[in-house]
Amino acid sequence: MHIVLLGRPGAGKGTQGERLAKRLGVTHVSTGDVLRGAMAADTPLGRSVRATVEHGELVPDTVMGGLVAEVVAGAHSGILFDGYPRTVAQCETLSSMLGPCGPDLAVDLDVPAATVLDRVRRRRVCSACGVIGPGGMGRAAACAQCGSALARRIDDDPGVLLRRLGAYEREATPVANWFARTARLIRVDGTGVVDAVTARLNATVARWFESERQPALAVSGPKT
Ligand code: AMP
Secondary structure (H helix, E strand, C coil): CEEEEECCCCCCHHHHHHHHHHHHCCEEEEHHHHHHHHHHCCCHHHHHHHHHHHCCCCCCHHHHHHHHHHHHHHCCCCEEEECCCCCHHHHHHHHHHHCCCCCCEEEEEECCHHHHHHHHHHCCEECCCCCECCCCCCCCCECCCCCCEEECCHHHCHHHHHHHHHHHHHHHHHHHHHHHHCCCEEEEECCCCHHHHHHHHHHHHHHHHHCCCCCCEEECCCCC
8 A cells, every 4th residue: 555645844743653553553754854864864865865854855766756757666664655756757756656546646735834933943853863742832952762963854944944835835735736636635734733643644645445446536625
């Protein structure tokens, strides 16, 4: 089983993707995390994408295709893709890698732009293990998991975030349409507290699998 999680930066794809992947027994792959890992390890891939990622632009489709081909080749279970595909070209690359049966499903985690701007403005991540720390008033200064300092991700800087949102808005509709055409898109309202979104997501995905891909578009909230 292969699932794609779509949504704006800050929609909660990381947190929800990890939970959904665990529930479905598939591997969670965040292409953003893979790229940040390569940058932190200063690999040739990391060096080649650093400026692009730090400016909030999309890494070229060919580079992403190479990275995802390695992930798919090394996978021993299904995969939940978080942050891939982001362009129609990437949809086609993924589809040709997985064959006619995949990806099975794309879930659009729908959160309005104003909400993600507010979430990302407050978001802090662990500088060592990448875990997302609490936001808002009275937030911790250290990671609950490893004790390292929490910091703002370089591409969560407000100016960079606007570019990332711009890249998302340019590509989101064609990508969603690509999945809708193949009757493999569901949309889930991603607003509200984390556990409520998880419950909504689990229920919508379970309903979709039970109904064997009918109807073509199941929406649990209005598209923003
Ligand atoms: P994310 O953590 O998913 O928000 O990704 C962080 C950054 O990694 C993005 O702003 C892009 O620069 C890059 N990136 C991640 N996934 C992709 C992708 N599928 N296509 C192009 N660039 C990507």
